[in-house]
Amino acid sequence: MARRHWPALNIVLPALAWIVLLALLPWWLGLPLLLALVAVLLLLQHRLTVEHLPWCRRGLRWGLPGVLFALQRALGGDAFAWGAALLGALVGYTLLAGLEAWLDRNRRGVPLPAGMNSSTSAEWPELAMAPIGPAAEIIELQPPLWQLAVDEFADPRGNSVSFLDGTYRFADGGRIDGAGPYVGFSPTGRWLAFRTADDRRLVLWDRERNQRHYLRGWQLCGWYREQPWLIRRDDDMPLALPAVLGRDDEG
Structure with a gap:
């Protein structure tokens, strides 16, 4: 000891x-x-x-x-x-x-000699001026582009999508019922966003995972790295979908 x-x-x-x-x-x-x-x-x-x-x-x-x-x-x-x-x-x-x-x-920036590490050899001026915490990241959201679904409209992933009587029909045979007439795609078309026919919930469909998220009281604020970001009110801070769903670890 x-x-x-x-x-x-x-x-x-x-x-x-x-x-x-x-x-x-x-x-x-x-x-x-x-x-x-x-x-x-x-x-x-x-x-x-x-x-x-x-x-x-x-x-x-x-x-x-x-x-x-x-x-x-x-x-x-x-x-x-x-x-x-x-x-x-x-x-x-x-x-x-x-x-x-x-x-x-x-x-500054010169590698330490062999056998020495920063915790034992760094002097206090370097420690005082060292950055604290992770590097900051500026997030710029791409605003959603809503379009009125009239009969038939283009799909960013090719082919077309038709809308009739609250139902979206896709070229591969898939369909979504009970949907409102306004629809928005993510920049590459992975996500499809729309509101339900009664305008009470926002629906986000992850087309790669075939998962749908029904969110009450949320609005689509924009896209960042092909992921949706949401707000409740216009003056709120945007949140990523995993944070809204309570799964921050998904990133």
Whole structure:
């Protein structure tokens, strides 16, 4: 069990020792040490090994609180001293964030070395600027094209469809009874949409799966990727058919 926590202690204990050392030293000795680390990162960045570079960065992050504590101690430890220390922390970490972003300007998008993964090697500037959640998708619905079924009309999949006395008849012999006169096809003809003869329900027929969905109180809003999207009222947000049917996992 102790071995499992050893990697974390191997980082935390030296960091705490570094903070205590700089807090005990006069601030005018600790500050040059931090400036020396900055100079090393700026001038010798490409000469540092993969193991040494993170330690130099941690030295700046953890060393700044120690120097600021030494500063407030030198100023007397009163409210003014603590205010100066807090102001120094704000300015110092802002400059440190800019320094690390500048150091990583050429490393974004570069593959990590073998044996390293993003969770263990990524520094906090990359994590702060990383996108959160799945990529956004803009959905543009294609409005439905309703047509009045008069005698005979074209089928997007070929042949024609006839309408007589509330019945649609297809070239393959299929028929739909109790239908209203207005009909709409999806862009490729997979779906057929119409309202019942009493205008109480919207009917969506998936011709590939031979499934019909009777929806009361819904309106066809448009098509997206050959799938119907529906609304209840004009100012509602459109929903895909699986969401309306309560089957979001079908996509």
